[in-house]
Amino acid sequence: MIDYKDSLYKVIGEKIKTRRQQLKISQLKLSEDLKHLSENIELSRSSISNIEVGRHQIPLHVLYSICQLLKLDVKELLPSYKEIVQFATSDITNYSEYLKDNNLNKNAIKSIDKAIKNIEL
Numbered sequence: 001m002i003d004y005k006d007s008l009y010k011v012i013g014e015k016i017k018t019r020r021q022q023l024k025i026s027q028l029k030l031s032e033d034l035k036h037l038s039e040n041i042e043l044s045r046s047s048i049s050n051i052e053v054g055r056h057q058i059p060l061h062v063l064y065s066i067c068q069l070l071k072l073d074v075k076e077l078l079p080s081y082k083e084i085v086q087f088a089t090s091d092i093t094n095y096s097e098y099l100k101d102n103n104l105n106k107n108a109i110k111s112i113d114k115a116i117k118n119i120e121l
Contacts (some may be wrong), residue, residue, distance in 0.1 A: 013054040013058075017052040031043050
């Protein structure tokens with residue numbers, strides 16, 4: 001049986017990780033910045049790691065705070081139902097690998113990467 005919930009959190013986590021790395025922010029720095037942003041959010045570096053690999057189900061208010069710090073709109077992290085089904089039914093466990101294997105040519109990947117890098121609030 002396909003576990004869509006696990007796939008959802010893996011895709012969101014991978015998108016968070018990709019954006020964090022693009023901004024050259026460590027997991028520890030993101031953790032510290034979350035605490036400074038909101039006293040109600042205390043996530044350790046290991047919790048950030050667990051979010052990024054999809055082991056931790058991120059609460060919605062934390063997701064919004066992470067988006068604020070990563071200069072993203074929450075919609076950019078949420079995959080479509082089609083993406084979840086395709087990822088859940090593929091043999092690929094890493095969303096970055098999935099994107100590479102999902103019939104995207106090098107120019108499309110470069111365009112997507114460039115668009116992500118130019119996202120600003």
